C-alpha cells in the first residue's frame with residue numbers, strides 16, 4: 001500500500017448539519033434564532049462546556065461551502081483556530097491564516113489535499129456542498145442534529161439528491177433541550 005493510500009484510508013469525513021423537524025437547515029431570511037430555541041426534555045443528557053471543548057478540539061479541519069463561509073463571517077467566526085477549507089469557484093481576498101480557499105474537484109480535495117494532513121475532517125455545510133460530497137461518496141459518517149421546531153420553508157437538507165444510499169445508525173443522543181443527535185456510518189456496498 002502506498003503512503004497516499006494509507007492516508008486516504010486513515011481519514012474520516014463527518015458531515016454535520018442541524019435540521020428542523022421538517023427537514024430545513026436554514027430559514028429563507030437566513031436568521032438563526034431557531035437553532036437556539038430548544039424545549040425541555042427532562043430525560044435528556046446535557047454536556048458541559050468542558051466536554052464540548054474536548055470534543056471540538058478533536059476536530060482537525062472544517063470544510064464548508066462559500067455561502068456558509070459568508071454566513072459564518074456575518075454571525076461571528078465559530079471555528080476558532082481550527083483549519084477551515086472553503087470550497088468555491090470564486091477569488092477571495094486573503095483571509096486569516098487558518099482559512100484556505102479550494103477550487104476544483106472535491107475528490108482531489110479530500111484524497112490529495114486533506115487526507116495527508118488531517119484525520120478527523122468535518123464537513124459542516126451547507127446543503128449544496130454536502131449534497132456534492134454525498135453524491136461523490138466522500139462522506140464516511142453523518143451526524144444529523146434535529147431541532148424541535150417546524151420551519152415551514154427554507155433551505156432543504158440534502159436538496160433533491162437523486163442518489164439512494166443506505167446508512168447504518170450508530171448512535172442516538174437526546175439532549176435536555178429537546179435536540180436529538182443521530183449518528184450514522186456509511187453502509188459498505
Ligand SMILES: NC(=O)c1ccc[n+]([C@@H]2O[C@H](COP(=O)([O-])OP(=O)(O)OC[C@H]3O[C@@H](n4cnc5c(N)ncnc54)[C@H](OP(=O)(O)O)[C@@H]3O)[C@@H](O)[C@H]2O)c1
Nearest residue numbers: 017018025026065066067068087088089125126127128129
Ligand atoms: N443548519 C445547519 O447545520 C447549517 C450548516 C451550514 C450552513 N447552513 C446554512 O446553509 C446556507 C448555505 O448553504 P447553501 O447550500 O446555500 O450553500 P453552501 O453549500 O454553503 O455553499 C455553496 C457554494 O459552495 C461552493 N461549492 C458548492 N459545491 C461545490 C463544488 N462541488 N466545488 C466547488 N465549490 C463548490 C460554491 O461556491 P462559489 O459560488 O463561490 O463558487 C457554491 O455556491 C446558509 O444559510 C447557512 O447558514 C446551515
